[in-house]
Amino acid sequence: MAKKVTLDAMIQRADFAVADENFELELIRDFPLANLAPGSHILRMLRKPDFQRETNQWTPDQLSTFIASFLDNEVIPSLILWKSPTYIFVIDGGHRLSALRAWVEDDYGDGAISYEFYKGEISAEQRAVARRTRALVEKEVGRYTSLAGLVGQPNVGEERSKIRAGRLATRPLNLQWVQGSAETAETSFFKINSQGTPLDDIEELLIRHRRKPTAIAARAVLRAGTGHQYWSGFEEKVRSKIESAAEELYKLLFQPEAVPPIRTLEVPFGGSVSPVDAHALLIDYLSITGSPSSTPDPIDAQTEDLVGNKVVDILRRAKDVTSRITGNSAGSLGVHPAVYFYNEKGRYNRFLFLGFATVISAAVKNSNGEFFKRFTEARSGVEAFLIENKNTLGLILQNTNKNQRIVRMQKLFNFLVQYYYLNKGIPALNIVMEHIQVRGRMLDLGDQAQGASFSDEVKVQVFISESLKSALKCPICSGYMMPTKSVSFDHKRRKREGGMGNSANAQMTHPYCNTGYKS
Known part of the structure; x- marks a missing residue:
């Protein structure tokens, strides 16, 4: 699936529910590119309604194609705007305006405007998509500054670029205006977005x-x-x-x-x-x-x-x-996400996470300290079961109604903790399925070889399997650890018993194992 370009910083949001005031409606007739240039008065007034979707629905190809279409004088749908006493709100066309401003500012989610908007918190994925977008736009269209430099220079540049440069100052986007109250404008938004690309x-x-x-x-x-x-x-x-x-x-x-x-x-x-x-x-x-x-x-x-x-x-x-x-607080179980919430091919499963979170949430809110002790004693068995049955758990979820998946995974974790607290052997899979109310036989058609070469999925599966064999485990509960995320340094021989603070007497454990269970 193609990654999308994050352009949410290009047009600010504002609260759409403004109080109606009497004001003179003076509406501009079209929207030239100059309205998106730094210092533009129109740009300072331009806002997206607070209810509008985030501007991150276009791929790099879509963005590049749109900019080229604008410069090549192809048909582009009209912008739909609504004027409040203070702002000009974009009811439809936010992606189009954001793409053009991104081109003008050379900011596809990783530039100065985005950096300030997100206070420097820009994900690696967002940066990677921005770099890919920039390279594609420069290849297919060219930089805005490069084309702008050709304006009025008939003897400079190749013919297509000169034609496109001439349209920078002459081609506007067409406008339509919503007349009426804020309620009318909001209703218009939902009607428009029930067509075309729906929300x-x-x-x-x-x-x-x-x-x-x-x-x-x-x-x-x-x-x-x-x-x-x-x-x-x-x-x-x-x-x-x-x-x-x-x-x-x-x-x-x-x-x-x-x-x-x-x-x-x-x-x-x-x-x-x-x-x-x-x-x-x-x-x-x-x-x-x-x-x-x-x-x-x-x-x-x-x-x-x-x-x-x-x-x-x-x-x-x-x-x-x-x-x-997770984390380093004293009560943290420090569970390893690769063990609990990812399948054997490295794909994340949110229902496993949400089911587990439901179990932990109930224990926290009910002040059920006994549960955490039982979990610690059962932990190594629970994790062995999860690793051995990753593929089957995925099949169980596929055969479960979406509305029941979290509840079923909650039942699974509660059952496993109770089972391994009382027993040491791995339960037969049919016992687990019976307990969480899964009926019928599931057929696994996965992992079918398609050729002599190893696919990425096979490589990931082997990597996870081999890496878990040598992964660090807590010496107290024998559960897997992710020390970069959650770790406690424990005295093997307690300080009150004369234990020293040297490396020979130190061991890494889960925070709860050290400060809760052991104590």
């Missing part, structure tokens, strides 16, 4: 519930508290708490980034930072972990948060649960 289900969910606390929290976490501040209307103290918690959760869930094909066991707990995938995960994850009870709090059942306190509470609870899964 993704997750995008529409976030847009329609944009003032619900889980939606705000999810957007904050994905960008580590940077980008457009959907929480900008809250008091400064609240904004600071949101940004601090979001940044911490982002680091725990999405760092380090995984670049496929996987050649490391250092993989993120939350999988890809691709906006649609990550938002889908975060909406579920925050509904589970951010709920005040052990029952998930779905986004569509929430009330709007106008002051930000609900957002802060959700992020705080989510951080409490997350810090029990």
Whole structure:
């Protein structure tokens, strides 16, 4: 699947729900490229509605093709705008304007404007796509500055470039204006986006519930508290708490980034930072972990948060649960994501993660310290089962209704912890399937050789299998460790028993094993 170009910094967002005021409607008739140049008064007024999808739907090829179409005088759909007392809002055409400004500024998600917008938090994937886009645009079209330098220079440059340069100042984009109130403009947006390229289900969910606390929290976490501040209307103290918690959760869930094909066991707990995938995960994850009870709090059942306190509470609870899964806090289990949440071919499975998170969340909210002790004693068996049955777990999920997948994985983890706490042998797979209510026989048609050469999937599968054989394990529970993410340094002989602080008396363990279970 082609990666998409992140252009969200090119046009700022603003709250669309402005109070209606009386103002004189003076509408511009067209939209020349000069309106996107630095210092343009129109650019300073230009805004995307706060409910509009993130500007990250185009591939490098689509962006390059659009710029070429603009310069070659091909037909381009009209922009649709709406004028408020303060701003000009883009109802339709945000990608077109963002692509042109990206070309003018040479910023395809990795330039100065994007760097400031995201406070330096730009993912490796976003940078890679930006570099690929820049190279493609320069090959197919040329830099904006290069074409601009040809304007008025009839004896310079090749013929096609001179023709394109002449259109920089003469070709405008056509405009249509929405007449009426903010409500009319918002209705127009949803009608327009039900045609052509429709909104993704997750995008529409976030847009329609944009003032619900889980939606705000999810957007904050994905960008580590940077980008457009959907929480900008809250008091400064609240904004600071949101940004601090979001940044911490982002680091725990999405760092380090995984670049496929996987050649490391250092993989993120939350999988890809691709906006649609990550938002889908975060909406579920925050509904589970951010709920005040052990029952998930779905986004569509929430009330709007106008002051930000609900957002802060959700992020705080989510951080409490997350810090029990990973990180260096005293209660951290330090679970290894490659063991628990990735299949044998290195693909992330969010339902395994969400099922496990549901189990941990319930234990944290019910102050069930006994569960963590049982988990520690059962841990090595649980992990052996997960590694041995990665492919089968994937098949189980494929044969499970989407709405039941999290619940089924919750049952799986609870069963495995209880089983290995009481028994030491590996349970027969049919016993596990019976317990989590999976019926029928599943046929595995995977891993069919297609030729003499090794595919990337086969290479990843071998890498993960061989790497786990030599991976570090905790000497207390015999569970796998990811020391770059979660580690505690333990005295083999306790200090109170005369143990010294030298390397001979030191061992690396899970934080909870050292400070909770051992104590």
